[in-house]
Amino acid sequence: MGWLIGTICVVIAICFWRIFLPLGLVAGVVLGGFLLYEQNKTERKKEAEAKAAQQLQNKVAVAQKNASAEGRKWVVYGRRDPASYKIIARTASITSNDGLCKLTVQNESMVEN
8 A cells, every 4th residue: 555655656757747846845954954054053062062161170170279178168147046036056157258158057956857
């Protein structure tokens, strides 16, 4: 059955070649343009990823070179205890000078259920 449909399609294409030839050429150009666009898009994406990785490596290298203990301060967050009205520390965090790292310590014994 499939060979019959294929034969009919070939006969129709031969009979109406003046219509199918330009349509085939246009379809080929559109398909080729789409494939070129996708290939270019993939290459640009790879280049952008490589550039981002290189920038991150540079940022880490500069941060390691300039790392110091100066300027770092702990930020402590707390809540008021309803019984004693004292502020109890729940979380403390510190950010590195370069902004690449953040250390957070949370008091789990005070977490509400």
